[in-house]
Every structure is written in structure tokens, then in C-alpha cells.
Amino acid sequence: MTGVPVAPEADDKPPVIEFRQVGLTYPGPPPVEALCPGDLRVDAGEFVTIIGPSGSGKSTFLNIAGLLDVPTSGTYILDGINTGTLGDAGRTALRGRRIGFVFQSFHLLSHRSAQENVALAMLYNGVPRRERLSRAREVLQRVGLGHRVDALPARLSGGERQRVAIARALVGNPSLLLCDEPTGNLDTANAQTVLRLLDELHRDGMTVLVITHDSEVAQRGGRTVTIRDGVLSEHAVCVEAIA
Template sequence: MGGGHRDRPCRRRSCGGAVTEPVLEIAGLTKEYPGSPPVRALDGIDLTIERGEAVAIIGPSGSGKSTLLHMMGTLDRPTSGSIAIAGRNLDGLSDDELSAVRSRHIGFVFQQFHLLPGYTALDNVADGLLYRGTPLEERRRLGRTALERVGLADRARHHAEKLSGGERQRVAVARALVGRPDIILADEPTGNLDSKMSDAVIELLSDLHRVGITLVVITHEPDIAHRFARTVELRDGRVVHDRSAA
């Protein structure tokens, strides 16, 4: 997904004949947690993710990577600064309105698979549409399509606990895809996998990016980060490097 330096992508203007708008815009983002003194996890982050980008966010433990992903995903609120997703500013939105933004625009993949035991792979994927009010049969139809995209159509009826670790993570990716989000946010998606399964999951995410999915992945593994077209490095809650590659 990368190699060699290039100019940053154009923003909200004609780019190769198409008018682009960022999927995600962050300005002056700060997050503090109470304490004596307060802990500043994010310190004035400015970051734009263009539609169709594949971005790895790296940094040492405690650098703010996961906090930033939670802010991007509307799972937590910033202390100050602004976030816009698909052109909509999130300032002042209620919890219900933020839930609607998540459901419509964002897909999540976490290190822990968060699959429901006792439920099939298909039901776990289809449940990704529950908050949209999609009828059951339509949820299942879209769920089957998402499982096909990740190569698990033949495992649709298998219960989550009967799947391998790599298969469970692919089910989690299918669940992230099923709502056709504007962006997928993945937090250490290979953290619980061996090297072979890790490569398979990253290759799957690469395939999705190649067909137009916007992707942001948190990782502490340089070998994974190097496969992405853009790498953003955090230290002490700040962006210290933002590298793009052709």
C-alpha cells in the first residue's frame, strides 16, 4: 500500500477530475483526563483523512494512538478542538446523534473480536446493522455479502467460538463492512493473531482499500505500518511525523 515519498493529496478541490472532500477532519484536538495534575492524552492534533486513503497510526505505548481512534470513532468526546466526519461537524451532538453518526459512517475492527458466542458468523455480522433499523432479512442478505467479501461465505453458519482466531477477525472485518461505512477504524487488528494470520488480515484490509475503502489502522508493528500509503506517528499526544508514499 505504499513506497516512496509523494505530495499530500489535494483537499476539497478538483483532483484528477474529481472533487474530493475529506472523510475525517480533526483540528486542535485535545483530550485531558482528570488527575493531579491532569493527564493530557492528546495535545492539539490536526489531521485530515481523505476519501480512499489507507493510513497507519503508529507510536509507542502511551502516545495517544488508541485515544485518537476513540475520538475519530465518536466513542469519546474531546476536551477541546473539533471533529468532522463526512462533512458533518460533531460539536454539540447528543449521545444519540453520535450513535447515529457511528452507525452510518464508521466501521470498527478491534484487537478483541467482540463476537457474540452462541451466535453464527452471519448473525454476528448482520447485527452490525441493528441500530439502523434494517429489517432482519435485509440484514442477513447484506451480512452474507460481507462474509463473501472476506472469504468466509462457507463459514456463515458456524458459531463464533468454533472459528479460528484469523476467521474471527475476518468476521469482525465483515461486520465493519456490512453498513458500507465511509471509513473503517482498526485498533491493533492483528494483536491477537500469529504472524501468518496477521499477514492474512492485513492483506484482506489491503484488498478492501484497493477497491476504495478508506482505512485507518492503529499498529505498533513497523512491518505492518510500512505497507500503508501514509503513516502518522504520535508521541506524547502530538503528531511528530506524517509521511505519505506513492
């Protein structure tokens, strides 16, 4: 299968994501090839967008990149670590240390404040409560919500809730921010606020990967990868590719 051209090397750092003929086939009968074997490299500090129509394989790609699913072929290397050598516990630990997730649905606990929702991301990392709350406050300030730390989700706008979700993803200092349709539930104004935040995080050196069907969101990336019928390819963004 045709792979995706690799990005230029970033100094001597290993790529954050390296797919070497990674694919996933669900067993049958009949077997379903959800993601065809392909190559992809995402270097530290890149902003990459992944586009494709519904059913194209974006969710499968997300689950593999996020260490939620194990590929049935190829090798996935995350931050220089061959994930295929890890058991379930090792994959869970690596995911917790290296990947921050942002989803279309905010997944905030309604009875917890913004600060508490962010702090909960560190609950099982052995971080003392006082430090969890301090770090949560710091990262909320980073995303422009220092004045909303005590607010419950019901008191926040959609854009503010998504920024809380981004803060929760950032609080563990991940190598990769993996976003799945991060503006899908937002109106235009709030979507622009979230996109500007992602731009700022990228300028600060964060590696950002955004899965989207929105052509405007796709154009924010330095590179855009298309998934169609389970095949990864790299092309210029066009509306027809993601309709």
C-alpha cells in the same frame, strides 16, 4: 503544537477525517493532556497507519476519531459534519452510519453463527431480519468466508474470526474502517491474510485507518502518522518510533 501535514485533496469530496487543533485533556488535579492539539486530514480512499509506543495517546486518538470521546479543544469534522455540534444521540447515530470498528479482540458472540454475528450489527437500524441475514451473507462472501456463514466462532481460526469482525464492520457500508491492532491476536499466517484483506478493501476504495505498534503493519499504509507523548506528527516509519 506541531500538526500533521495534510494529504492532497481528493477531488471535491470533503475529507473523511479532519482534525483542526483537536486535543483532549483529562481534568485533574493535575490535568493530563492525553492528546495535544493538532491537525490531521484523511481523505476518502486513503490507507493511513497510526503508530506510537504504549501510553503515547493512540487510544485517546482512536476514541476521538471513533466518536467515543469528545475532544476538549479544537474541531473534529467527519465526512463534512462538525461533530462538535452534535449531542450524544447524534454522535451515536453518526458513528453507526459512518464508522466500522475492528478491534484486536474479535468480540464475537460465541453462541451465534458468523452470519448472525454480522447481522447483529444492523439490529437497531430498522433493517428487517431477512435483509440483515442476506446482507451479512453478501459481506461474508466479500471477505472470503462465504463457505463459513453457519460456523460458530469456536469452529473458526483466529484469522477467520477477525474476518468475521471485519465483515461486521463493513455491513453498514461505513465511510471509515477504523482498526485497532487488528493483527495483535493473530499468528503470522493469519495476520498476513487479514492484512491482504485490508489491502483489497483499500484498493476497492475503502478509507482505512489502522492503529498499530507493529512496524510491518505500519508499512502497509500510504501514510504513517506517529503519536508520541500525545503529539501527532508524520514521519517515515522506523522500528525505534514504535518500540
